[in-house]
Amino acid sequence: MNEEALNHTPVLLNEVINAINPQSGKLYFDATFGWGGYSEKLLDTCACKVIAIDQDPNVKEKASELKKKYGDRFNFIESKFSEITAVLKKMGINKVDGFMFDIGVSSMQLDTSDRGFSFNKEGPLDMRMNSSGKTAAELISSIQEETLADIIYNYGDERKSRKIAKFIIEQRSISPIQTTLQLADIVSKANPKKKFNQKHPATKTFQAIRIYLNDEFNELFNGLASAEKALNEDGRLCVVTFHSTEDRIVKNYFSKSSGVDSANYKNLPSIKNDSQASLIPFKKAIKPLENEIKMNTRARSAKLRYATKTSSIPNNFSLEDIGFKEFH
Numbered sequence: 001m002n003e004e005a006l007n008h009t010p011v012l013l014n015e016v017i018n019a020i021n022p023q024s025g026k027l028y029f030d031a032t033f034g035w036g037g038y039s040e041k042l043l044d045t046c047a048c049k050v051i052a053i054d055q056d057p058n059v060k061e062k063a064s065e066l067k068k069k070y071g072d073r074f075n076f077i078e079s080k081f082s083e084i085t086a087v088l089k090k091m092g093i094n095k096v097d098g099f100m101f102d103i104g105v106s107s108m109q110l111d112t113s114d115r116g117f118s119f120n121k122e123g124p125l126d127m128r129m130n131s132s133g134k135t136a137a138e139l140i141s142s143i144q145e146e147t148l149a150d151i152i153y154n155y156g157d158e159r160k161s162r163k164i165a166k167f168i169i170e171q172r173s174i175s176p177i178q179t180t181l182q183l184a185d186i187v188s189k190a191n192p193k194k195k196f197n198q199k200h201p202a203t204k205t206f207q208a209i210r211i212y213l214n215d216e217f218n219e220l221f222n223g224l225a226s227a228e229k230a231l232n233e234d235g236r237l238c239v240v241t242f243h244s245t246e247d248r249i250v251k252n253y254f255s256k257s258s259g260v261d262s263a264n265y266k267n268l269p270s271i272k273n274d275s276q277a278s279l280i281p282f283k284k285a286i287k288p289l290e291n292e293i294k295m296n297t298r299a300r301s302a303k304l305r306y307a308t309k310t311s312s313i314p315n316n317f318s319l320e321d322i323g324f325k326e327f328h
């Protein structure tokens with residue numbers, strides 16, 4: 001990895017730590033270690049313990065630094081959200097006092113050109129958070145036009161999805177699409193910028209392909225469900241998201257666990273039955289202050305939601321039950 005890529009400014013750091021409300025002697029779980037910003041702040045705040053996971057093996061160097069500094073109080077395991085229950089079981093841990101999720105990609109992943117996440121930096125079209133599964137180049141080389149359009153629409157909220165998919169498939173028959181800038185250029189031709197200050201025209205397409213390849217919505221849902229099951233009463237589940245669909249998954253998950261049937265939001269008055277609530281969500285999403293956004297533009301779309309675990313056993317429900325169709 002390039003030296004300049006080894007950095008990530010944690011977003012909503014103080015807000016997340018306040019929401020977790022850490023206490024000495026308790027155990028917390030950082031599900032998205034990244035460059036360790038949340039873990040380190042928690043460990044410095046009080047004499048608690050932290051277990052951290054990340055599916056990206058490149059963060060191990062930073063995890064070793066924290067291990068040296070905090071000894072037994074810190075443990076890192078290379079793993080993913082859908083394996084949280086297995087990780088805890090293997091460590092012989094039944095209950096945790098708080099979970100933190102900081103969803104999406106880190107600045108290190110975005111800024112390292114050979115990871116292929118950035119539409120601004122030339123690199124191989126990879127986009128995998130770990131080294132397993134198909135690369136974005138492999139996906140694009142064989143996918144059907146209609147499926148590609150559905151991915152761009154469903155995971156990127158991109159209204160021009162059909163036109164972009166058509167352009168990609170046409171270009172692919174002329175020459176293979178293997179680099180980030182090649183793809184960014186094709187998408188920009190299909191979806192030209194209308195205003196100077198508009199986001200890069202490939203933003204949503206890159207986001208959609210990354211989310212699909214890394215199965216991010218299922219991972220997020222599985223992570224929330226595993227965390228809820230492992231939380232002690234009064235423990236907090238804190239989630240920072242960076243775009244509306246991820247936020248909707250978290251919001252609907254919290255609502256469903258609190259006894260509100262969010263799948264019926266549009267048609268029915270919401271019915272709350274507190275006796276069944278296994279989570280009590282904080283009433284609204286917390287956003288970064290202007291000052292943080294000025295210092296770190298990545299923070300501009302961030303939202304923190306958190307909920308407190310009750311003594312009730314969590315209900316079983318699926319991603320589809322909170323309004324998201326499985327899409328493969």
Ligand SMILES: C[S@@+](CC[C@H](N)C(=O)[O-])C[C@H]1O[C@@H](n2cnc3c(N)ncnc32)[C@H](O)[C@@H]1O
Pocket residue numbers: 008009010011031032033034035036037038039053054055056059079080081082102103104105106107129219220
């Ligand atoms: C925004 S960064 C976290 C930054 C971190 N809070 C910090 O302060 O440095 C997100 C991290 O989550 C990891 N990640 C994303 N999805 C994951 C998943 N399903 N399982 C495990 N790690 C995941 C990414 O590899 C990335 O390192």
